[in-house]
């Protein structure tokens with residue numbers, strides 16, 4: 431009898447220890463080191479997050495909380511992306527924050543777009559002043575004059591024009607509807623494709639203003 435009770439007790443102790451030592455199921459299955467994960471991201475976003483492929487956003491210097499939330503939203507499906515859904519499906523929840531922090535800490539490279547003042551003029555006007563006739567607010571009002579954003583608004587300085595067009599089209603159609611209080615959906619729904627194209631070309635030429 432005594433022996434039996436001891437076996438039961440030690441079995442219970444063993445289970446408790448296992449639970450204490452394994453904080454999550456994914457840990458038990460083995461989350462790969464950050465460096466290994468980063469190799470996967472680098473194939474599309476470059477090792478420092480300054481992606482050179484115009485469909486893939488630049489992540490370098492972006493607000494970490496924003497990046498982490500986008501990863502979580504790809505994972506829960508509230509921001510649909512056939513490409514990123516497959517990627518985040520491989521990641522454990524506890525990997526999202528360190529990945530976001532890594533890319534946030536990387537130095538952003540210069541603008542992806544070529545500055546051509548004549549071609550940029552209509553885009554610059556939308557960015558700085560909005561579109562009066564259709565009540566589009568100035569992008570600079572939220573994203574800053576140089577697109578560098580704030581804690582509340584993501585950085586868009588020098589972002590690839592193609593990616594910016596795609597996102598504005600997704601906000602406009604409601605495919606991307608994970609923006610708080612539908613702020614960006616409201617902005618994009620008031621714009622036509624030509625205006626979206628123009629402002630995206632201008633966004634791609636933006637450079638970070640020197641710190642005063």
Ligand code: HEC
Pocket residue numbers: 467468470471472473474475485486487488489492497498500501510511513514517529530596
């Ligand atoms: C096969 C290419 C590919 C790989 C690999 C990849 N990404 Fe992406 N990533 C994309 C594309 C394309 C988008 C744009 C998705 C969309 O359409 O909204 C994107 C978007 C993102 C965004 C949203 C950025 C923003 O400004 O809103 C984050 C964050 C991100 N990726 C992080 C990662 C991380 C972290 C990894 C590695 C674990 C990774 N990506 C691997 C292609 C890739």
Ligand code: HEC
Pocket residue numbers: 487556557566567568569570571572573582583584585586594597598608609610613614617629630633
């Ligand atoms: C009232 C504030 C506000 C205004 C005005 C505004 N934005 Fe935004 N924008 C946001 C917010 C908030 C987000 C982040 C949405 C989210 O969290 O998913 C965002 C996201 C974006 C993104 C996606 C960034 C990424 O990395 O995927 C782009 C591109 C963008 N805005 C471009 C613009 C442009 C161009 C204009 C002007 C036509 C504009 N925004 C005007 C608030 C604003």
